Amino acid sequence: MPPFTQNQWGSFLQALLSQHNSNYGQQRISCFSRLPYFFEDWLKGECVVVASSVFEKNSRIFINGKFQGIPNLDLGLDVASNLCALQLKHIPTSSRDAKSRFLGPKSSNVVKDFL
Secondary structure (H helix, E strand, O other), X not given: OOEOOHHHHHHHHHHHHHHHHOHHHHHHXXXXXXXXXXXXXXXXXXXXXXXXXXXXXXXXXXXXXXXXXXXXXXXXXXXXXXXXXXXXXXXXXXXXXXXXXXXXXXXXXXXXXXX
């Protein structure tokens, strides 16, 4: 199956950015960034809400599972037979492990997830 079209990706990204740039979105991000925990799943939830509202009934959403041969993918979208695979990372927090989630020794970090 083909990947997302530029139009599909643009619609998804614009809606996600609008959601995060709203006053309520900025309040959520500000609150999460001050806490000493990881909040990766909140971003999955935000993406699911956006995909559901933008693509409505034309989408199938896969969370934390195998998607198109990719094991344990954070979020997979199938919209009108166009595919998008998203591996998400949390916003920066004050957790002492935050830096290692990007380049460090953890079994799940941005570099390892990308590879």
